[in-house]
Amino acid sequence: MLIQGVKIIDPESAFHAQICDLLIENGIISAIGKPGSLAADKEEVISEEGLHVSPAWVDSGVVLADPGFEHKEKLAALAKAAAFGGFGRVICYPNTDPVIDHAQMIHALQQRSKPLPIHFHFLGTISKGAKGKELAEAYDMQQAGALGFSDGLHPLQSSGLMLRALQYYQAFEGLLLSYPDEESLSHGGQMNESAQSVKLGLKGIAEIAESSRMAEFLQMLDYAGGRLHVQPVSSPLALNLIQQFHSPEASLTVGGSIAHLCFDDSVLSEFDENFKLFPPLRDASQLKALQKGLQDGLYDLLFSGHYAQSLEEKQLEFARAEPGMLMLQTAFSIANKHLVKSGIISLDTLIHLLSHGPRKVFGLPSCSIAVGQKAELTLFQPEAKWTFSRNHLFSPAQNSPFLGQELEGKVLRVIC
Amino acid sequence: MRHLLGIKYISESDIHSIFQTADNFKDVINRPIKKVPSLRDTTIANLFFENSTRTRISFELAEKRLSADVVNFSASSSSVKKGETLLDTVNNILAMKVDMVVMRHPNPGAHVFLSKHIDAQIINAGDGTHEHPTQALLDCFSLREKFGEFKGLKVAIVGDITHSRVALSNIFALQKLGAKVRVCGPPTLIPKHIGSLGVEVSYDLKDTLRWADAVNMLRIQLERQDIAYFPSLREYSQLYGLDKEILDSLKKDLVILHPGPINRGVEITSEVADSEQAIILDQVENGVAVRMAVLYLLAGAK
Numbered sequence: 001m002l003i004q005g006v007k008i009i010d011p012e013s014a015f016h017a018q019i020c021d022l023l024i025e026n027g028i029i030s031a032i033g034k035p036g037s038l039a040a041d042k043e044e045v046i047s048e049e050g051l052h053v054s055p056a057w058v059d060s061g062v063v064l065a066d067p068g069f070e071h072k073e074k075l076a077a078l079a080k081a082a083a084f085g086g087f088g089r090v091i092c093y094p095n096t097d098p099v100i101d102h103a104q105m106i107h108a109l110q111q112r113s114k115p116l117p118i119h120f121h122f123l124g125t126i127s128k129g130a131k132g133k134e135l136a137e138a139y140d141m142q143q144a145g146a147l148g149f150s151d152g153l154h155p156l157q158s159s160g161l162m163l164r165a166l167q168y169y170q171a172f173e174g175l176l177l178s179y180p181d182e183e184s185l186s187h188g189g190q191m192n193e194s195a196q197s198v199k200l201g202l203k204g205i206a207e208i209a210e211s212s213r214m215a216e217f218l219q220m221l222d223y224a225g226g227r228l229h230v231q232p233v234s235s236p237l238a239l240n241l242i243q244q245f246h247s248p249e250a251s252l253t254v255g256g257s258i259a260h261l262c263f264d265d266s267v268l269s270e271f272d273e274n275f276k277l278f279p280p281l282r283d284a285s286q287l288k289a290l291q292k293g294l295q296d297g298l299y300d301l302l303f304s305g306h307y308a309q310s311l312e313e314k315q316l317e318f319a320r321a322e323p324g325m326l327m328l329q330t331a332f333s334i335a336n337k338h339l340v341k342s343g344i345i346s347l348d349t350l351i352h353l354l355s356h357g358p359r360k361v362f363g364l365p366s367c368s369i370a371v372g373q374k375a376e377l378t379l380f381q382p383e384a385k386w387t388f389s390r391n392h393l394f395s396p397a398q399n400s401p402f403l404g405q406e407l408e409g410k411v412l413r414v415i416c
Numbered sequence: 417m418r419h420l421l422g423i424k425y426i427s428e429s430d431i432h433s434i435f436q437t438a439d440n441f442k443d444v445i446n447r448p449i450k451k452v453p454s455l456r457d458t459t460i461a462n463l464f465f466e467n468s469t470r471t472r473i474s475f476e477l478a479e480k481r482l483s484a485d486v487v488n489f490s491a492s493s494s495s496v497k498k499g500e501t502l503l504d505t506v507n508n509i510l511a512m513k514v515d516m517v518v519m520r521h522p523n524p525g526a527h528v529f530l531s532k533h534i535d536a537q538i539i540n541a542g543d544g545t546h547e548h549p550t551q552a553l554l555d556c557f558s559l560r561e562k563f564g565e566f567k568g569l570k571v572a573i574v575g576d577i578t579h580s581r582v583a584l585s586n587i588f589a590l591q592k593l594g595a596k597v598r599v600c601g602p603p604t605l606i607p608k609h610i611g612s613l614g615v616e617v618s619y620d621l622k623d624t625l626r627w628a629d630a631v632n633m634l635r636i637q638l639e640r641q642d643i644a645y646f647p648s649l650r651e652y653s654q655l656y657g658l659d660k661e662i663l664d665s666l667k668k669d670l671v672i673l674h675p676g677p678i679n680r681g682v683e684i685t686s687e688v689a690d691s692e693q694a695i696i697l698d699q700v701e702n703g704v705a706v707r708m709a710v711l712y713l714l715a716g717a718k
Contacts (some may be wrong), residue, residue, distance in 0.1 A: 198609050199424065199527065199584075201525075201546030204609075312501075312643070318525040319523040319525075398528055
């Protein structure tokens, strides 16, 4: 395969920011040359206006619905959505039914995902059944391929469990992942507590539900050591705590949800249930502070937070609708428009946070655009416009607020 | 106005035209023959997914006095308990050729949700902790009878502000009409960000009553509180209950409203509720006229 006149976006490559021709043979990058320097007599030649290439993107925050909730999205549909959105790898939360709390589940899912067009990775649960009580067999799951441990949609509540997990995982350098949530403060909340929640009469979740737990997370991490990845961080107060945190024994990384860094809760003014998320979208001033944190380099990676919901779970009154939105297909376009085009971060930074960022946090092999490297690439056109339509849905789920909208920034394909 | 989803979605001039129309209907309902043919051949479904006595009867009387055909539905006798979705329930009823829906529903935004999916006109008779627009309209209509105009009028709303759709709709309506609003209640029942609406906030009942020209004493709605926001009704009453002693100490003609039903002895004592200064029964009478006006204007806007 020959890719002609493509701009390389990869700060770790010698060809970064250059327009080149790229030759791929047997899944390996076999030659990189000046435009027109490589013979174009190949079986497949890709040549598109404004084409960019980067190491394939990795999404570290995908809610897996299969097994257990196949009516929302099957594994194969998730793979198609990810490939469409430019993601060569996805890291799935363990909240399937049954939950991923033992090694056999990981083996089984690896078998099922092997023939699919992208690479799947899985998190194991911290606790048996994700019930927040007893530790699950983390070492066994890590041996089977688990990239980290999280109770996912049921954020850690027990300080005791968290302490034991942070300590125990150090025996095998396991990674603990959680959203910081204080359930006694967030319980029953429908959206962010703000001027908007007052106007809508919806029960708000105060930012301190996240930041107070964040403070506890950091104290635990400082005390116990170990590796903690917090995602998403959607509270400026929590970001401040992270910024001040220094602990020689511990490793702290931070993930940002694209939706939470692009939208504020004014999008809920007409009770649009597709923007109902947990944690909730913050208000305009909080969003600005989060974007400042993104500019200051406080986030190690960005993820989509893709969470398919069927019509039965979403086409309901706001209070009854389940949280979550389809995001894999549109993650890049949304971030491109709201973060890059609006001048918050550069395209280079966005691509770093989607490619090298998650690989580093989750210990995946590094991947760079150089001769002799495995071709694991995302081809995209930041200036191309396209309309997100039903043709781009691969499961019965339709829970995207962007359906029917013209978006800017298109993925041509992912090679992995 | 195609629907009445909330006071938030209508303008000051909409409110004034509702009041002017209600003036006429108030005359009508005080005549020996209380019925007019305005809504003949219009079918209205009253869908009550939450218990209600006075609002439902008030709407039903308003509809019947306009000669509409009326069907009633209440959640207790319905398919809701069998797990049917709101959209299915309403679509089934609309398939029987209903022109207008008057709905009360426990979930905030239920009417906005419905308006995106159905063609019929929708009147909000209360959606959870969001809005109760006809209550705010009848409260303001009653204040207008007492005070004539709203510019500079000071109205206090006392009680559980967090869980009250009456409070929110009243704030929007009073502000659109030019009145000043202060909310007062236990700090646990006043939203942290309520000030963003431009209202004053106080935790002191006496001070609030000294400030106010009129006060709307909300009912404490224990059914809407998932956890205990104050220790006991006794203590609530000690801090925020309105009794004769406080009223006399003010030495002024404070006008007292209450959306009903009253918890006598909790937010308001019987002596106060039955006093000259309380216009609680005027509110109920005006409710029918105001709802007739809303139905009439919406039918005309179709």
